[in-house]
Amino acid sequence: RAPITISKLQAMREAGEKIAVLTAYDASFANLMDQSGIDVILVGDSLGNIIQGQTSTIPVTIEQMVYHVSCVAKGNQSAFLVADMPFGTYSTPEQAMENAASLMRAGAHMVKLEGGSWLAETVRFLVERSVPVCAHLGLLPQSVHTLGGFKVQGKSAEAAEILVKDAQTLEKAGAQLLVLEAIPSELGKKATASIKLPTIGIGAGPDCSGQVLVMHDMLGAFPGRSPKFVKNFLLGQESIEGAFKSYIQEVKTGKFPGPEHCFKS
Ligand code: KIV
Ligand code: NA
Numbered sequence: 001r002a003p004i005t006i007s008k009l010q011a012m013r014e015a016g017e018k019i020a021v022l023t024a025y026d027a028s029f030a031n032l033m034d035q036s037g038i039d040v041i042l043v044g045d046s047l048g049n050i051i052q053g054q055t056s057t058i059p060v061t062i063e064q065m066v067y068h069v070s071c072v073a074k075g076n077q078s079a080f081l082v083a084d085m086p087f088g089t090y091s092t093p094e095q096a097m098e099n100a101a102s103l104m105r106a107g108a109h110m111v112k113l114e115g116g117s118w119l120a121e122t123v124r125f126l127v128e129r130s131v132p133v134c135a136h137l138g139l140l141p142q143s144v145h146t147l148g149g150f151k152v153q154g155k156s157a158e159a160a161e162i163l164v165k166d167a168q169t170l171e172k173a174g175a176q177l178l179v180l181e182a183i184p185s186e187l188g189k190k191a192t193a194s195i196k197l198p199t200i201g202i203g204a205g206p207d208c209s210g211q212v213l214v215m216h217d218m219l220g221a222f223p224g225r226s227p228k229f230v231k232n233f234l235l236g237q238e239s240i241e242g243a244f245k246s247y248i249q250e251v252k253t254g255k256f257p258g259p260e261h262c263f264k265s
Helices: 006-015 027-036 062-075 093-105 117-128 141-147 157-173 185-194 240-253
Strands: 019-023 040-043 080-084 110-114 133-138 177-181 199-202 210-213
Touching (some): 006 080, 027 062, 040 062, 062 093, 093 110, 093 117, 117 133, 133 157, 210 240
Parallel strands (some): 019 210, 040 080, 110 133
């Protein structure tokens, strides 16, 4: 298939075709996902939890991200490849550019940053220098210690209003994709309707332009309790490829996420 580009993702949003996204951290799974027809692969800093066994994403370094991005880039042929900028690597525009450049050199097509309007200057700085940016609002795992835990965000009217404003500000600054994590479905719908770029939800309801899950979560391969928005797609399948295809199909048809995977205001 032809390589997926940001213009293709934008066209999918406009056509109402849902965007299917999964995380990957190595060449073999990236290859299998790509062959299964995934639109976007995210090399998430969730690798701190998934690969390293940490209790948060905070210890993940730019060197570790670069290593995993280069592994995934080797296995991937045609999916759009997004890479997380880890904690403390985008505190100023200049620092962000230096670290984003190392992810782009490793094979990323876009970098992802967690945060609201305070990041607008950094987003513009990166986009002007040819680094496409995915923003990330709602539950920000790198902010776990300021948030006071992994909690659903945007529940109050004020918090919801701030999130919508942040989305508009980041779009205006040049962000071309937006991850929305752990927010009420109603807010996922409202934020998506307030901007033109594609939104990718994880626990953000069925009305985002696409969905993302952590690969190990959707294969039932992560030990311990999983969040409400996770569904095990390996159940009832005979192979990992079958699970990837079933996920992609359920995202495309709107079967996933169901009400049981969503949060209310
Ligand atoms: O790190 C990650 O895997 C993520 C997704 C869950 C959106 O940021
Ligand atoms: Na992340």
